[in-house]
Amino acid sequence: MTSLATSVERSETLRTDVAANPGRYRVLTGERPTGPLHLGHYFGTVAERVRLHDSGVDTFVVLADYQVVTDRDAIGRVRDNVYSAVLDYLAAGIDPDRATIFTHSAVPALNQLMLPFLSLVTEAELHRNPTVKAEHAASGRALSGLLLTYPVHQAADILFCKGNLVPVGKDNLPHVELTRVIARRFNDRYGAVFPEPQALLTSSPEVPGLDGRKMSKSYGNAITLSMTADETAAVIRKAPTDSDRRITFDPVARPGVSALLTTTALCTGSDEHEIADTIGDAGAGALKKIATEAVNDFLAAHRRRRDDLAGNPDHVHAVLREGNRRACEIAEQTLAEVRTAMGTMY
Ligand code: TRP
Numbered sequence: 001m002t003s004l005a006t007s008v009e010r011s012e013t014l015r016t017d018v019a020a021n022p023g024r025y026r027v028l029t030g031e032r033p034t035g036p037l038h039l040g041h042y043f044g045t046v047a048e049r050v051r052l053h054d055s056g057v058d059t060f061v062v063l064a065d066y067q068v069v070t071d072r073d074a075i076g077r078v079r080d081n082v083y084s085a086v087l088d089y090l091a092a093g094i095d096p097d098r099a100t101i102f103t104h105s106a107v108p109a110l111n112q113l114m115l116p117f118l119s120l121v122t123e124a125e126l127h128r129n130p131t132v133k134a135e136h137a138a139s140g141r142a143l144s145g146l147l148l149t150y151p152v153h154q155a156a157d158i159l160f161c162k163g164n165l166v167p168v169g170k171d172n173l174p175h176v177e178l179t180r181v182i183a184r185r186f187n188d189r190y191g192a193v194f195p196e197p198q199a200l201l202t203s204s205p206e207v208p209g210l211d212g213r214k215m216s217k218s219y220g221n222a223i224t225l226s227m228t229a230d231e232t233a234a235v236i237r238k239a240p241t242d243s244d245r246r247i248t249f250d251p252v253a254r255p256g257v258s259a260l261l262t263t264t265a266l267c268t269g270s271d272e273h274e275i276a277d278t279i280g281d282a283g284a285g286a287l288k289k290i291a292t293e294a295v296n297d298f299l300a301a302h303r304r305r306r307d308d309l310a311g312n313p314d315h316v317h318a319v320l321r322e323g324n325r326r327a328c329e330i331a332e333q334t335l336a337e338v339r340t341a342m343g344t345m346y
Helices: 004-020 039-054 066-070 078-092 108-112 114-118 123-128 130-139 150-159 170-190 229-237 255-268 272-279 283-310 313-342
Strands: 026-031 058-063 099-103 165-168 198-201
Touching: 004 170, 004 198, 026 039, 026 150, 039 058, 039 078, 039 165, 039 255, 058 078, 066 150, 078 099, 078 283, 078 313, 099 313, 108 114, 108 150, 108 313, 114 150, 114 170, 123 130, 130 150, 130 170, 150 170, 165 170, 170 198, 170 313, 229 283, 255 272, 255 283, 272 283, 283 313
Parallel strands: 026 058, 026 165, 058 099, 165 198
Antiparallel strands: none
16 A cells, blocks of 8 residues: 555645646545535635636536445435535635536436446455544444445546546545556456546645544534634634633643634634734633634635525525536446446447
8 A cells, every 4th residue: 555655745746737737637526415514624625626626627526425324324414414515615616617516326327337346346455445444443333335335436436537636635545546446457357448546635734623633523523614603603612721821832732722723823824833922821712712703704705605605595406406417427428438348338
Protein backbone atom coordinates (compact mmCIF):
# COMPACT_ATOMS: atom_id res chain seq x y z
CA MET A 1 0.00 0.00 0.00
CA THR A 2 1.23 3.51 -0.85
CA SER A 3 2.49 5.43 2.18
CA LEU A 4 0.80 8.61 3.32
CA ALA A 5 3.97 10.63 2.66
CA THR A 6 4.03 9.41 -0.95
CA SER A 7 0.36 10.28 -1.38
CA VAL A 8 0.93 13.78 0.00
CA GLU A 9 3.86 14.31 -2.34
CA ARG A 10 1.95 12.97 -5.31
CA SER A 11 -0.98 15.24 -4.52
CA GLU A 12 1.27 18.31 -4.58
CA THR A 13 2.53 17.45 -8.09
CA LEU A 14 -0.99 16.63 -9.16
CA ARG A 15 -2.31 19.96 -7.89
CA THR A 16 0.17 21.83 -10.09
CA ASP A 17 -0.82 19.82 -13.15
CA VAL A 18 -4.54 20.28 -12.49
CA ALA A 19 -4.05 24.05 -12.29
CA ALA A 20 -2.12 24.04 -15.59
CA ASN A 21 -4.37 21.56 -17.44
CA PRO A 22 -7.86 21.57 -15.93
CA GLY A 23 -9.33 20.13 -19.13
CA ARG A 24 -7.52 16.84 -18.61
CA TYR A 25 -9.35 16.06 -15.41
CA ARG A 26 -12.76 14.91 -14.31
CA VAL A 27 -13.37 15.11 -10.60
CA LEU A 28 -15.68 12.67 -8.88
CA THR A 29 -16.24 13.14 -5.21
CA GLY A 30 -19.06 13.04 -2.75
CA GLU A 31 -20.38 12.00 0.60
CA ARG A 32 -22.93 9.99 2.43
CA PRO A 33 -25.99 12.12 3.25
CA THR A 34 -26.09 11.12 6.91
CA GLY A 35 -26.77 14.62 8.27
CA PRO A 36 -26.49 18.32 7.48
CA LEU A 37 -23.12 19.57 6.23
CA HIS A 38 -21.06 21.37 8.87
CA LEU A 39 -17.93 23.52 9.11
CA GLY A 40 -15.76 20.38 9.00
CA HIS A 41 -17.18 19.55 5.57
CA TYR A 42 -16.84 23.16 4.49
CA PHE A 43 -13.11 23.46 5.20
CA GLY A 44 -12.38 19.79 4.53
CA THR A 45 -14.08 19.14 1.22
CA VAL A 46 -16.59 21.70 -0.03
CA ALA A 47 -14.07 24.54 -0.38
CA GLU A 48 -11.69 22.30 -2.34
CA ARG A 49 -14.44 21.15 -4.67
CA VAL A 50 -15.43 24.74 -5.36
CA ARG A 51 -11.78 25.63 -6.05
CA LEU A 52 -11.37 22.75 -8.52
CA HIS A 53 -14.70 23.56 -10.15
CA ASP A 54 -13.75 27.25 -10.46
CA SER A 55 -10.47 26.32 -12.08
CA GLY A 56 -12.43 24.68 -14.90
CA VAL A 57 -12.31 21.00 -13.94
CA ASP A 58 -15.41 19.00 -14.90
CA THR A 59 -16.98 18.17 -11.52
CA PHE A 60 -19.26 15.34 -10.39
CA VAL A 61 -20.63 15.19 -6.87
CA VAL A 62 -22.33 12.03 -5.67
CA LEU A 63 -24.71 12.01 -2.73
CA ALA A 64 -24.16 8.39 -1.84
CA ASP A 65 -27.58 7.63 -0.38
CA TYR A 66 -27.27 3.84 -0.67
CA GLN A 67 -24.08 4.09 1.38
CA VAL A 68 -25.91 5.62 4.34
CA VAL A 69 -26.72 2.06 5.42
CA THR A 70 -23.14 0.77 5.26
CA ASP A 71 -22.57 1.07 9.01
CA ARG A 72 -26.10 1.56 10.40
CA ASP A 73 -29.59 0.19 9.86
CA ALA A 74 -31.56 3.42 9.99
CA ILE A 75 -31.64 5.34 6.73
CA GLY A 76 -32.62 8.48 8.68
CA ARG A 77 -33.80 11.69 7.07
CA VAL A 78 -31.92 10.90 3.91
CA ARG A 79 -34.19 12.91 1.60
CA ASP A 80 -33.88 16.07 3.71
CA ASN A 81 -30.14 15.55 4.01
CA VAL A 82 -29.79 15.25 0.24
CA TYR A 83 -31.71 18.50 -0.40
CA SER A 84 -29.82 20.25 2.35
CA ALA A 85 -26.49 19.20 0.80
CA VAL A 86 -27.58 20.41 -2.64
CA LEU A 87 -28.45 23.79 -1.09
CA ASP A 88 -25.00 23.96 0.47
CA TYR A 89 -23.20 23.06 -2.76
CA LEU A 90 -25.11 25.67 -4.72
CA ALA A 91 -24.66 28.29 -2.00
CA ALA A 92 -20.93 27.50 -1.87
CA GLY A 93 -20.62 28.23 -5.57
CA ILE A 94 -21.03 24.96 -7.47
CA ASP A 95 -22.68 25.92 -10.76
CA PRO A 96 -25.18 23.22 -11.76
CA ASP A 97 -24.75 24.10 -15.44
CA ARG A 98 -21.09 23.09 -15.26
CA ALA A 99 -21.22 20.39 -12.60
CA THR A 100 -23.26 17.24 -12.06
CA ILE A 101 -24.78 16.68 -8.63
CA PHE A 102 -26.55 13.33 -8.38
CA THR A 103 -27.81 10.68 -5.98
CA HIS A 104 -26.51 7.16 -6.01
CA SER A 105 -29.83 5.35 -5.94
CA ALA A 106 -31.13 7.20 -9.00
CA VAL A 107 -28.47 5.78 -11.32
CA PRO A 108 -29.16 2.05 -11.88
CA ALA A 109 -26.46 1.58 -14.52
CA LEU A 110 -23.81 2.82 -12.09
CA ASN A 111 -24.92 0.27 -9.54
CA GLN A 112 -24.79 -2.51 -12.12
CA LEU A 113 -21.03 -2.00 -12.43
CA MET A 114 -20.81 -3.55 -8.96
CA LEU A 115 -21.27 -7.05 -10.38
CA PRO A 116 -18.32 -7.24 -12.77
CA PHE A 117 -16.21 -5.21 -10.31
CA LEU A 118 -16.92 -7.64 -7.47
CA SER A 119 -15.48 -10.42 -9.61
CA LEU A 120 -12.18 -8.55 -9.75
CA VAL A 121 -11.45 -8.44 -6.02
CA THR A 122 -10.95 -11.17 -3.48
CA GLU A 123 -12.62 -11.56 -0.13
CA ALA A 124 -9.16 -11.25 1.51
CA GLU A 125 -8.56 -7.88 -0.18
CA LEU A 126 -11.90 -6.58 1.06
CA HIS A 127 -11.22 -7.76 4.61
CA ARG A 128 -7.81 -6.05 4.57
CA ASN A 129 -9.17 -2.56 3.80
CA PRO A 130 -8.23 -0.48 6.88
CA THR A 131 -11.13 1.96 6.50
CA VAL A 132 -13.68 -0.84 6.31
CA LYS A 133 -12.08 -2.41 9.38
CA ALA A 134 -12.21 0.88 11.29
CA GLU A 135 -15.80 1.61 10.31
CA HIS A 136 -16.83 -1.91 11.21
CA ALA A 137 -15.20 -1.62 14.65
CA ALA A 138 -16.82 1.77 15.26
CA SER A 139 -20.25 0.53 14.18
CA GLY A 140 -20.39 -2.11 16.93
CA ARG A 141 -22.40 -4.38 14.65
CA ALA A 142 -21.91 -7.44 12.51
CA LEU A 143 -20.09 -6.72 9.26
CA SER A 144 -22.73 -6.32 6.56
CA GLY A 145 -22.13 -7.35 2.97
CA LEU A 146 -22.57 -3.73 1.97
CA LEU A 147 -19.92 -2.46 4.38
CA LEU A 148 -17.50 -5.17 3.28
CA THR A 149 -18.00 -4.28 -0.40
CA TYR A 150 -18.18 -0.53 0.21
CA PRO A 151 -14.86 0.20 -1.56
CA VAL A 152 -16.15 -1.61 -4.65
CA HIS A 153 -19.26 0.55 -4.61
CA GLN A 154 -17.05 3.58 -4.36
CA ALA A 155 -15.03 2.31 -7.33
CA ALA A 156 -18.27 2.16 -9.34
CA ASP A 157 -19.05 5.78 -8.29
CA ILE A 158 -15.72 6.92 -9.58
CA LEU A 159 -15.39 4.79 -12.70
CA PHE A 160 -18.92 5.11 -14.08
CA CYS A 161 -18.07 8.61 -15.29
CA LYS A 162 -14.40 7.81 -15.86
CA GLY A 163 -13.44 10.19 -13.11
CA ASN A 164 -9.66 10.47 -12.99
CA LEU A 165 -9.25 12.80 -10.04
CA VAL A 166 -10.69 12.03 -6.62
CA PRO A 167 -10.26 14.61 -3.84
CA VAL A 168 -10.43 12.70 -0.58
CA GLY A 169 -9.34 12.80 3.01
CA LYS A 170 -6.80 10.21 4.12
CA ASP A 171 -9.57 7.88 5.36
CA ASN A 172 -10.67 7.33 1.79
CA LEU A 173 -7.21 6.72 0.29
CA PRO A 174 -7.51 2.91 0.49
CA HIS A 175 -10.74 3.10 -1.52
CA VAL A 176 -9.07 5.05 -4.31
CA GLU A 177 -6.21 2.58 -4.28
CA LEU A 178 -8.66 -0.31 -4.71
CA THR A 179 -10.44 1.63 -7.46
CA ARG A 180 -7.12 1.75 -9.34
CA VAL A 181 -6.69 -1.98 -8.87
CA ILE A 182 -10.20 -2.65 -10.18
CA ALA A 183 -9.68 -0.39 -13.21
CA ARG A 184 -6.35 -2.08 -13.99
CA ARG A 185 -7.71 -5.60 -13.64
CA PHE A 186 -10.77 -4.81 -15.74
CA ASN A 187 -8.63 -3.30 -18.49
CA ASP A 188 -6.19 -6.24 -18.41
CA ARG A 189 -8.92 -8.80 -18.59
CA TYR A 190 -11.36 -7.22 -21.06
CA GLY A 191 -9.61 -4.32 -22.82
CA ALA A 192 -8.99 -0.68 -21.98
CA VAL A 193 -12.20 0.96 -20.73
CA PHE A 194 -11.28 2.76 -17.52
CA PRO A 195 -8.74 5.39 -16.43
CA GLU A 196 -6.76 4.74 -13.24
CA PRO A 197 -7.97 7.59 -11.07
CA GLN A 198 -5.60 9.54 -8.85
CA ALA A 199 -6.34 10.61 -5.29
CA LEU A 200 -5.95 14.28 -4.50
CA LEU A 201 -5.38 14.47 -0.77
CA THR A 202 -7.32 17.34 0.70
CA SER A 203 -4.79 19.76 2.09
CA SER A 204 -7.07 21.53 4.54
CA PRO A 205 -6.72 20.93 8.25
CA GLU A 206 -9.06 18.72 10.22
CA VAL A 207 -11.67 20.89 11.90
CA PRO A 208 -12.23 20.13 15.57
CA GLY A 209 -15.77 19.95 16.88
CA LEU A 210 -16.82 22.05 19.85
CA ASP A 211 -15.51 19.44 22.31
CA GLY A 212 -12.13 19.12 20.58
CA ARG A 213 -12.83 15.77 18.93
CA LYS A 214 -13.21 15.59 15.15
CA MET A 215 -16.31 17.53 14.09
CA SER A 216 -19.07 15.03 13.48
CA LYS A 217 -22.82 15.15 13.64
CA SER A 218 -22.86 11.88 15.58
CA TYR A 219 -20.73 13.44 18.35
CA GLY A 220 -23.17 16.36 18.65
CA ASN A 221 -20.24 18.78 18.42
CA ALA A 222 -20.90 20.31 15.01
CA ILE A 223 -21.67 23.81 13.76
CA THR A 224 -23.79 23.15 10.70
CA LEU A 225 -23.82 25.46 7.68
CA SER A 226 -27.61 25.67 7.88
CA MET A 227 -27.82 26.97 11.47
CA THR A 228 -29.01 30.53 12.00
CA ALA A 229 -26.70 33.03 13.70
CA ASP A 230 -28.69 32.61 16.92
CA GLU A 231 -28.50 28.82 16.81
CA THR A 232 -24.76 29.13 16.25
CA ALA A 233 -24.44 31.39 19.28
CA ALA A 234 -26.45 28.88 21.33
CA VAL A 235 -24.29 25.85 20.48
CA ILE A 236 -21.10 27.81 21.09
CA ARG A 237 -22.47 29.04 24.43
CA LYS A 238 -22.98 25.41 25.48
CA ALA A 239 -19.53 24.27 24.32
CA PRO A 240 -17.40 22.78 27.12
CA THR A 241 -14.49 25.00 28.23
CA ASP A 242 -12.65 25.33 31.55
CA SER A 243 -12.35 27.83 34.36
CA ASP A 244 -8.81 29.05 33.63
CA ARG A 245 -9.40 32.67 32.63
CA ARG A 246 -6.15 32.93 30.73
CA ILE A 247 -6.84 31.73 27.17
CA THR A 248 -4.07 29.58 25.69
CA PHE A 249 -3.87 27.24 22.73
CA ASP A 250 -3.28 23.72 24.03
CA PRO A 251 -5.37 21.10 22.20
CA VAL A 252 -4.32 18.26 24.54
CA ALA A 253 -4.89 19.88 27.93
CA ARG A 254 -7.63 22.31 26.86
CA PRO A 255 -9.58 20.69 23.98
CA GLY A 256 -12.70 22.89 24.25
CA VAL A 257 -10.86 26.23 24.46
CA SER A 258 -8.47 25.18 21.70
CA ALA A 259 -11.29 24.04 19.41
CA LEU A 260 -12.89 27.48 19.69
CA LEU A 261 -9.53 29.09 18.91
CA THR A 262 -9.04 26.89 15.84
CA THR A 263 -12.58 27.56 14.64
CA THR A 264 -11.99 31.32 15.00
CA ALA A 265 -8.61 31.04 13.26
CA LEU A 266 -10.07 29.14 10.29
CA CYS A 267 -12.97 31.55 9.90
CA THR A 268 -10.81 34.68 10.11
CA GLY A 269 -7.66 33.37 8.42
CA SER A 270 -5.52 34.10 11.47
CA ASP A 271 -3.48 32.18 14.02
CA GLU A 272 -4.70 30.45 17.19
CA HIS A 273 -1.88 31.81 19.39
CA GLU A 274 -2.46 35.38 18.25
CA ILE A 275 -6.17 35.14 18.99
CA ALA A 276 -5.40 33.67 22.42
CA ASP A 277 -2.98 36.54 23.13
CA THR A 278 -5.57 39.12 22.13
CA ILE A 279 -8.11 37.63 24.53
CA GLY A 280 -5.52 37.31 27.30
CA ASP A 281 -7.22 36.59 30.62
CA ALA A 282 -10.70 37.72 29.63
CA GLY A 283 -11.92 34.11 29.99
CA ALA A 284 -14.03 31.61 28.06
CA GLY A 285 -16.99 34.00 27.79
CA ALA A 286 -14.94 36.47 25.76
CA LEU A 287 -13.54 33.64 23.63
CA LYS A 288 -17.03 32.37 22.89
CA LYS A 289 -18.18 35.83 21.87
CA ILE A 290 -15.28 36.18 19.45
CA ALA A 291 -15.75 32.66 18.07
CA THR A 292 -19.48 33.22 17.52
CA GLU A 293 -18.83 36.44 15.63
CA ALA A 294 -16.11 34.83 13.54
CA VAL A 295 -18.31 31.89 12.50
CA ASN A 296 -21.37 34.00 11.85
CA ASP A 297 -19.42 36.57 9.79
CA PHE A 298 -17.72 33.81 7.84
CA LEU A 299 -20.96 32.00 7.05
CA ALA A 300 -23.19 35.06 6.58
CA ALA A 301 -22.98 35.23 2.79
CA HIS A 302 -23.24 31.44 2.43
CA ARG A 303 -26.31 31.36 4.66
CA ARG A 304 -27.93 34.25 2.80
CA ARG A 305 -27.51 32.46 -0.53
CA ARG A 306 -28.69 29.23 1.05
CA ASP A 307 -31.87 30.88 2.38
CA ASP A 308 -32.61 32.41 -1.03
CA LEU A 309 -32.22 29.05 -2.72
CA ALA A 310 -34.34 27.33 -0.07
CA GLY A 311 -37.12 29.75 -1.00
CA ASN A 312 -37.19 28.16 -4.45
CA PRO A 313 -37.47 24.40 -3.85
CA ASP A 314 -38.50 23.76 -7.46
CA HIS A 315 -35.09 24.97 -8.60
CA VAL A 316 -33.28 22.68 -6.17
CA HIS A 317 -35.36 19.68 -7.28
CA ALA A 318 -34.69 20.55 -10.91
CA VAL A 319 -30.93 20.69 -10.28
CA LEU A 320 -30.98 17.23 -8.78
CA ARG A 321 -33.23 15.79 -11.48
CA GLU A 322 -30.96 17.19 -14.20
CA GLY A 323 -27.87 15.87 -12.39
CA ASN A 324 -29.46 12.44 -12.13
CA ARG A 325 -30.46 12.51 -15.80
CA ARG A 326 -26.91 13.39 -16.86
CA ALA A 327 -25.39 10.77 -14.54
CA CYS A 328 -27.78 8.11 -15.93
CA GLU A 329 -26.86 8.98 -19.50
CA ILE A 330 -23.13 8.65 -18.78
CA ALA A 331 -23.58 5.50 -16.69
CA GLU A 332 -25.55 3.82 -19.47
CA GLN A 333 -22.83 4.69 -21.95
CA THR A 334 -20.14 3.24 -19.69
CA LEU A 335 -22.18 0.14 -18.93
CA ALA A 336 -22.60 -0.42 -22.68
CA GLU A 337 -18.81 -0.19 -23.10
CA VAL A 338 -18.35 -2.63 -20.23
CA ARG A 339 -20.83 -5.09 -21.69
CA THR A 340 -19.28 -4.76 -25.14
CA ALA A 341 -15.83 -5.44 -23.68
CA MET A 342 -17.20 -8.46 -21.79
CA GLY A 343 -19.12 -9.75 -24.78
CA THR A 344 -22.51 -9.49 -23.10
CA MET A 345 -24.27 -7.14 -25.53
CA TYR A 346 -27.20 -8.91 -27.18
N1 TRP B 1 -17.18 7.17 1.09
C1 TRP B 1 -17.17 8.59 1.06
C2 TRP B 1 -17.32 9.13 2.48
O1 TRP B 1 -18.14 8.67 3.24
C3 TRP B 1 -18.27 9.15 0.19
C4 TRP B 1 -18.16 8.70 -1.21
C5 TRP B 1 -19.02 7.86 -1.85
C6 TRP B 1 -17.13 9.06 -2.12
N2 TRP B 1 -18.60 7.67 -3.12
C7 TRP B 1 -17.45 8.37 -3.32
C8 TRP B 1 -15.99 9.85 -2.06
C9 TRP B 1 -16.62 8.46 -4.43
C10 TRP B 1 -15.18 9.94 -3.16
C11 TRP B 1 -15.49 9.24 -4.35
O2 TRP B 1 -16.61 10.02 2.83
